[in-house]
Amino acid sequence: MVQYKTEALVLHSRKYKEADGLLTLLTRHRGKVSAVARGIYKPGSKLRGGVQPFSLNAMLLNAGRSTLHSLNQSDCLEMFLPLRSDLDAMAAASYWAELLESFAMEEQEDTGMFQLALAGFYGLAACPEPLMIHALEIRLMNRMGYAPSFRVCAGCGKPIEPSPQYSFSADAGGLVCSHCRCEGQPVIRLGPAVISLWQGLENISLDKVNRIRPQPEVLGRLGKVSQAWILYQLGRPLKSWQVLKKMEV
Numbered sequence: 001m002v003q004y005k006t007e008a009l010v011l012h013s014r015k016y017k018e019a020d021g022l023l024t025l026l027t028r029h030r031g032k033v034s035a036v037a038r039g040i041y042k043p044g045s046k047l048r049g050g051v052q053p054f055s056l057n058a059m060l061l062n063a064g065r066s067t068l069h070s071l072n073q074s075d076c077l078e079m080f081l082p083l084r085s086d087l088d089a090m091a092a093a094s095y096w097a098e099l100l101e102s103f104a105m106e107e108q109e110d111t112g113m114f115q116l117a118l119a120g121f122y123g124l125a126a127c128p129e130p131l132m133i134h135a136l137e138i139r140l141m142n143r144m145g146y147a148p149s150f151r152v153c154a155g156c157g158k159p160i161e162p163s164p165q166y167s168f169s170a171d172a173g174g175l176v177c178s179h180c181r182c183e184g185q186p187v188i189r190l191g192p193a194v195i196s197l198w199q200g201l202e203n204i205s206l207d208k209v210n211r212i213r214p215q216p217e218v219l220g221r222l223g224k225v226s227q228a229w230i231l232y233q234l235g236r237p238l239k240s241w242q243v244l245k246k247m248e249v
């Protein structure tokens with residue numbers, strides 16, 4: 001058994017056996033970790049306050065031979081109260097947590113990913129809006145090395161000529177030119193404003209995201225591209241998309 005201390009974000013928590021909790025954590029030093037929190041569903045559990053979903057905690061854990069670690073102690077550092085106070089914010093935070101859980105690597109240190117995760121929860125607490133969600137999705141995809149191709153055709157590699165309408169194919173890896181677009185291939189049509197918005201969201205500081213005011217149809221189209229892209233990378237839909245639909249993300 002090796003005991004270690006780390007900061008950890010609780011991405012997911014569910015009941016396990018009678019009164020234990022099974023947690024999915026994103027830790028600063030060990031990447032994604034599964035941990036059992038014993039007795040948290042018993043009345044008066046001291047650990048309970050340090051295992052809330054989307055909270056940042058200073059944790060003391062034990063790592064054994066199994067991939068399931070056990071939680072010894074947890075002190076909450078940041079509860080992100082705004083993420084608990086309204087349904088849209090909660091839905092956005094659940095989605096961000098599910099995205100991180102889906103893409104983060106198990107037991108591999110990635111402090112950049114941890115910092116992005118943390119910045120994302122702070123960002124959503126300040127601005128739980130579709131634009132913030134997309135800014136986070138795009139940053140996460142870029143971080144994983146899954147940036148789509150917007151400058152050159154994902155099929156033939158030739159520069160994309162300026163046009164009022166482009167064709168995006170998640171299967172191909174980004175924009176496809178008219179020569180590479182196959183008959184019957186599912187594509188999303190999008191204009192230059194969608195690409196500008198995507199590229200703007202890649203680099204803008206998260207505390208300035210709410211200053212952007214895109215046209216609703218541009219934002220909607222960007223959401224379609226982003227969702228198709230994530231679905232392709234992950235190979236399965238995310239559960240929280242159902243909830244987010246209500247937010248029209």
Ligand SMILES: [Zn+2]
Nearest residue numbers: 153156177180
């Ligand atoms: Zn091409």
